[in-house]
Amino acid sequence: MTDSQDPITAPDGAPDATAAPAGAEAAPRADAPLLEVRDLRVGFDSEDGLVQAVGGISYTVEAGKTLGIVGESGSGKSVSTMTLMGLTRSSSTKIEGEVLFEGRDLLKTTTEDLRKVRGNEIAMIFQDPLSSLHPFYRIGAQIIEAVRAHNDVTKKQARARAVEMLGLVGIPDPGRRVDSYPHEFSGGMRQRVMIAMALANDPKLLIADEPTTALDVTVQKQILELMDRLQRELGTAIVIITHDLGVVAETADDIAVMYAGRIVERASVHDLFSHPRHPYTWGLLRSIPRLDLPRDVELVPVDGRPPSLIGLPDDCSFRARCPYAAGCCRPGMPDLLEADGAPGHDVRCTMPPERRATIWGVLADGGTPEAAAEKAGIPQPEEVA
Amino acid sequence: MARYIIRRLLWTVVTLVVITAVAYFLFRVLPSGDPVRARAGKAPTQERLDAIRASLGLDNPWYQQLGDFLWNAAHFDFGRSYISDAELRPLILDALGATTWLVVGAVIVWLSAAAIVGTISALRRGSLPDRVAMGGALVAISAPVYWLGLVALYLFASDIGQFKIFPGAGSYSSAGNVLDRAEAMILPWFVLAAAFSAVYARLLRSSLLESMQEDYIRTARAKGLSERRVIFKHATRSAITPLVTALGVDVGLLIGGNAILTESVFNIPGLGRLSYDAIQRGDVATIQATVLFLAFFVCISALIVDLLYALIDPRVKYE
Numbered sequence: 001m002t003d004s005q006d007p008i009t010a011p012d013g014a015p016d017a018t019a020a021p022a023g024a025e026a027a028p029r030a031d032a033p034l035l036e037v038r039d040l041r042v043g044f045d046s047e048d049g050l051v052q053a054v055g056g057i058s059y060t061v062e063a064g065k066t067l068g069i070v071g072e073s074g075s076g077k078s079v080s081t082m083t084l085m086g087l088t089r090s091s092s093t094k095i096e097g098e099v100l101f102e103g104r105d106l107l108k109t110t111t112e113d114l115r116k117v118r119g120n121e122i123a124m125i126f127q128d129p130l131s132s133l134h135p136f137y138r139i140g141a142q143i144i145e146a147v148r149a150h151n152d153v154t155k156k157q158a159r160a161r162a163v164e165m166l167g168l169v170g171i172p173d174p175g176r177r178v179d180s181y182p183h184e185f186s187g188g189m190r191q192r193v194m195i196a197m198a199l200a201n202d203p204k205l206l207i208a209d210e211p212t213t214a215l216d217v218t219v220q221k222q223i224l225e226l227m228d229r230l231q232r233e234l235g236t237a238i239v240i241i242t243h244d245l246g247v248v249a250e251t252a253d254d255i256a257v258m259y260a261g262r263i264v265e266r267a268s269v270h271d272l273f274s275h276p277r278h279p280y281t282w283g284l285l286r287s288i289p290r291l292d293l294p295r296d297v298e299l300v301p302v303d304g305r306p307p308s309l310i311g312l313p314d315d316c317s318f319r320a321r322c323p324y325a326a327g328c329c330r331p332g333m334p335d336l337l338e339a340d341g342a343p344g345h346d347v348r349c350t351m352p353p354e355r356r357a358t359i360w361g362v363l364a365d366g367g368t369p370e371a372a373a374e375k376a377g378i379p380q381p382e383e384v385a
Numbered sequence: 386m387a388r389y390i391i392r393r394l395l396w397t398v399v400t401l402v403v404i405t406a407v408a409y410f411l412f413r414v415l416p417s418g419d420p421v422r423a424r425a426g427k428a429p430t431q432e433r434l435d436a437i438r439a440s441l442g443l444d445n446p447w448y449q450q451l452g453d454f455l456w457n458a459a460h461f462d463f464g465r466s467y468i469s470d471a472e473l474r475p476l477i478l479d480a481l482g483a484t485t486w487l488v489v490g491a492v493i494v495w496l497s498a499a500a501i502v503g504t505i506s507a508l509r510r511g512s513l514p515d516r517v518a519m520g521g522a523l524v525a526i527s528a529p530v531y532w533l534g535l536v537a538l539y540l541f542a543s544d545i546g547q548f549k550i551f552p553g554a555g556s557y558s559s560a561g562n563v564l565d566r567a568e569a570m571i572l573p574w575f576v577l578a579a580a581f582s583a584v585y586a587r588l589l590r591s592s593l594l595e596s597m598q599e600d601y602i603r604t605a606r607a608k609g610l611s612e613r614r615v616i617f618k619h620a621t622r623s624a625i626t627p628l629v630t631a632l633g634v635d636v637g638l639l640i641g642g643n644a645i646l647t648e649s650v651f652n653i654p655g656l657g658r659l660s661y662d663a664i665q666r667g668d669v670a671t672i673q674a675t676v677l678f679l680a681f682f683v684c685i686s687a688l689i690v691d692l693l694y695a696l697i698d699p700r701v702k703y704e
Binding site: 085087115116117118119120123124126128131132133134135136137138145146149150181183194197 | 599600601603604605606607608609610611619622623697698699700
């Protein structure tokens with residue numbers, strides 16, 4: 001993942017510019033990322049005002065790599081990726097920013113042109129594989145439909161492709177199972193079917209929106225391993241959206257943590273888990289069980305609730321829930337900046353580096369947020385309701 | 386599936402026997418007048434009454450009467466009208482033709498109007514066409530079919546209408562070829578279909594709006610399918626299931642209720658009119674025969690709808 005400040009320059013009249021496909025403003029450079037999202041904002045008109053679901057996010061995905069987007073419900077992680085595909089377009093949606101896929105801005109693409117990208121170059125799988133498959137059509141028919149939407153092939157060829165894909169994702173006896181209905185599969189098998197359908201057209205990018213949330217833990221692991229194997233075999237880049245840090249720990253190369261429609265921390269998997277720098281990330285990490293800590297260490301939930309996305313103040317959205325806010329926060333929305341001289345590790349928090357190190361030092365050893373705040377010399381307010 | 390159909394058909398026979406029995410007792414205990422007296426003329430002697438009673442088989446015990454009726458009905462013999470003494474089988478077969486015309490045409494108008502209006506309303510929710518259609522539907526649902534029939538005649542009938550466009554009441558009996566008969570049915574079709582298509586347009590609208598929110602619609606869009614295919618293949622298929630469920634009951638309602646009224650208003654010589662006249666005259670034999678026929682069609686249409694349901698939704702299994 002590259003820094004958001006990293007300037008992406010258009011080719012300056014170089015010979016390869018002439019090779020650009022008609023309509024593309026900038027020819028993809030060899031080293032340009034597969035997907036680059038720049039300052040994406042998505043708002044929905046509602047009776048109570050504009051709901052700013054995504055408040056300006058930027059990230060890049062390199063070909064063949066995996067980006068994990070982590071956040072709780074309503075943090076804008078799903079909306080932001082649905083927007084890439086044009087699935088949030090409507091008269092009541094306000095979309096700004098740029099989504100450059102191989103150099104082409106998808107937000108400026110007509111719906112008809114975008115349709116040719118969906119399911120073909122960018123595919124998507126969803127949380128609940130039962131409700132995501134049409135209950136009345138055989139899975140073969142649904143995969144064939146996806147293949148034929150983008151390729152001029154006969155039904156027979158498309159069917160052969162469907163059987164091939166079902167075999168690839170580990171459905172036993174695919175030649176027979178291709179004629180089964182979704183309700184005749186188990187949850188894990190259904191998600192395999194969804195993956196087979198998504199990958200049937202060899203997409204360059206797969207967006208997986210909570211792909212394991214509706215599955216048993218044992219099956220989750222199988223699905224993640226399957227995605228990992230297919231990524232290695234097919235070279236597909238993956239954006240995996242989840243509320244579960246455990247899911248991205250194993251699969252992602254980079255992680256972006258979202259809160260209230262913005263990215264609050266962004267780093268490689270290793271950096272994020274070894275040196276998390278945002279108080280919200282600390283909260284997430286302290287709320288999941290760890291095997292390396294004594295058994296009696298309590299899990300600490302993140303107190304409070306995410307803010308309303310209507311009329312968000314121009315201020316740090318996490319301040320109200322942050323146990324370490326006192327004494328170091330400055331008014332105004334902090335920028336997402338490189339943290340403490342760690343390249344490629346960005347954080348949206350103005351806390352001084354020493355204080356960060358002190359607090360995480362306590363939390364990492366199983367200490368409570370109160371203990372951490374005390375050690376860092378932060379005055380604790382009385383119990384807030 | 387075959388076993389299911391056979392079982393359903395057997396149940397249909399049971400239903401018909403029960404319905405016939407109920408109709409039989411209903412009209413025996415109703416003070417609708419003694420059919421024997423109705424035939425006997427003025428001031429009949431007791432001997433004459435007894436003779437007529439015996440000729441109609443009404444001196445037998447009730448269970449024998451019912452048994453005889455059912456036995457004969459099973460052989461497609463419905464006996465004779467108590468009033469006109471005409472054989473009922475040809476009478477009913479004649480009437481059946483007109484009723485079939487009326488019902489089949491009305492169901493086609495009903496479903497196609499509902500499909501078009503409901504789909505447009507759902508896709509253009511909140512637009513002027515949607516509001517007009519849904520407002521109009523409310524009027525159509527609220528209007529009783531006999532009132533709507535009279536209004537239609539007053540407005541459009543070629544004899545008494547303000548705008549003499551369509552053939553009016555009684556034109557079906559005098560119609561010669563198929564085209565004339567179809568023309569004579571235009572007003573009855575629309576009158577009979579109006580309330581039902583209004584209900585179904587509203588039903589389809591809400592059902593389609595609901596299915597457009599389903600996760601698999603999002604999947605279909607994410608696959609890169611055209612919006613037309615998403616709506617007409619993926620959304621519509623699931624949107625029509627609740628309609629098909631309701632259809633089984635409503636076709637029965639249409640045949641057994643509104644069709645009778647429509648036939649009366651438009652003077653169509655169908656089963657409904659036959660039974661309406663029979664009820665007015667206390668002609669128990671004719672009532673029983675028509676009730677049996679109408680019940681038969683209701684049962685069969687319900688069976689067809691249930692089988693259709695299994696065709697639409699593969700999760701439904703009959704065995």
